[in-house]
Structures are given as C-alpha cells and as structure tokens.
Amino acid sequence: MFKGFSDSETFTPVPDSFFRQLLNEIDDTDELKVTLYAIWRTRHMEGSVHYLRESDFTGCASDPIPGLEKAVSRGTLLRVRKEGAALYFLNSPRGRAGAEAYQHGDWEPGGLPSSPPPERPNIFKLYEENIGPLTPLIADALKDAELTHPPERVAEALEIAVKSNKRSWKYVEAILARWKEEGYAKKQDRRDTKEVRGRDVTRKVEDFLKK
Numbered sequence: 001m002f003k004g005f006s007d008s009e010t011f012t013p014v015p016d017s018f019f020r021q022l023l024n025e026i027d028d029t030d031e032l033k034v035t036l037y038a039i040w041r042t043r044h045m046e047g048s049v050h051y052l053r054e055s056d057f058t059g060c061a062s063d064p065i066p067g068l069e070k071a072v073s074r075g076t077l078l079r080v081r082k083e084g085a086a087l088y089f090l091n092s093p094r095g096r097a098g099a100e101a102y103q104h105g106d107w108e109p110g111g112l113p114s115s116p117p118p119e120r121p122n123i124f125k126l127y128e129e130n131i132g133p134l135t136p137l138i139a140d141a142l143k144d145a146e147l148t149h150p151p152e153r154v155a156e157a158l159e160i161a162v163k164s165n166k167r168s169w170k171y172v173e174a175i176l177a178r179w180k181e182e183g184y185a186k187k188q189d190r191r192d193t194k195e196v197r198g199r200d201v202t203r204k205v206e207d208f209l210k211k
Contacts, residue, residue, distance in 0.1 A: 010151045012040045015092075020032050022076065030067030033060050035076050042090045044117035044151070049098035049107055051087045056114065130162045131169065138169055149176050189191050 037060040042050040053160040057064035073079040076097045089095035101107035157175040
C-alpha cells in the first residue's frame with residue numbers, strides 16, 4: 001500500500017496539454033505509462049539532447065512495446081530508427097530538435113545508456129537546511145524556480161551559495177539567472193573541477209548582481 005507523498009522528494013512538471021487533451025484521449029494503460037515515464041525521465045536529464053532507448057522503458061509497463069507504438073502513432077513520442085536501433089524523443093521543441101539532429105547525422109548518442117534520476121530532497125527542504133526559515137514569499141519563489149530550472153541546478157546553486165557564505169535566495173537566483181543566460185549545456189560541457197567552477201560562478205554572479 002502506498003504510504004503517501006513526502007516533503008523530501010522532487011516533482012516533475014507535466015505539460016498542461018497532457019491534462020487538457022491527452023488524458024481524455026489515451027485509453028490504453030501501457031501507452032499512458034510510457035508517456036508519463038518519458039516525461040519524467042527526459043525532464044530530469046542533462047545535456048542538450050534528451051532521448052530514451054527502447055530498453056529504458058523496460059519495467060515501466062506490463063508490455064511497453066505496444067504502448068510505445070501507440071505513443072508514436074499519437075505523436076506524443078518521436079521515434080528515429082538508424083542502423084537497427086531506435087531512439088525516442090518527447091514531442092517537444094527540445095525533443096523535435098534532437099530527433100532532427102539525430103536523423104540528419106548532426107548528433108550521435110553516447111555509448112552508455114542513461115539511468116533514472118536519483119532521489120533527491122526537494123528544494124524546500126534544501127533551503128531550510130542550508131539557507132534559513134521558509135516564508136510564503138520564498139516558497140513561491142522556490143516553486144517558480146522548480147518550473148524554470150532543472151532541479152539539480154537549483155540544488156547546485158544552493159550548495160554554491162552556502163560554500164560562498166552567501167546564504168540568501170537573491171544570491172541563489174542570481175546564480176540560476178547567470179547559468180540560464182550562459183546556457184545549461186555549455187555549463188555541463190566544461191572540463192574544470194567542481195571547486196574551480198564554484199569559484200568561477202561566484203565571481204560571475206557577483207558581477208551579475210552589480211549590473
């Protein structure tokens with residue numbers, strides 16, 4: 001029996017069109033499961049291209065193959081086959097760009113399969129543990145941050161603020177704004193160490209706050 005949702009978990013944003021249209025149209029349980037699973041997995045992925053292999057859906061439905069076929073036919077998922085293998089992309093602006101790049105040979109997947117996102121404490125708990133008491137105003141700001149930035153980026157920004165002894169939400173927001181301005185993919189591709197990256201982010205954020 002399910003014990004209920006906790007206050008120490010992250011949440012996955014689901015597009016409104018899923019509730020407005022797809023929830024009424026999808027009448028197959030396996031299709032519903034693979035669709036929700038794809039939304040969850042791709043939302044928590046890093047890198048510029050978010051994709052799933054057929055094997056990634058194993059276990060998320062009693063028989064994911066028919067569900068994937070229906071999701072592709074409906075248009076919620078995009079499938080690109082090359083050399084006998086198939087990659088699945090969510091039919092979103094990012095997913096369409098990734099599918100097109102793969103189809104035209106402008107991008108190739110890495111050798112290692114992706115893995116489900118690890119469990120992380122939610123940003124409300126992280127804020128209270130590292131910054132200070134949670135006020136209604138801060139709670140609203142944290143909700144907005146969850147919708148605007150990847151959860152792992154919010155957690156990392158909080159960590160950098162604490163290590164820099166800048167325990168304020170304004171400073172965390174400035175870090176996130178700077179990363180968004182630079183582009184998350186560019187940040188991920190950097191090869192410097194985490195400590196050096198933290199110092200670099202601190203310097204850039206302080207310059208950002210002076211604008």
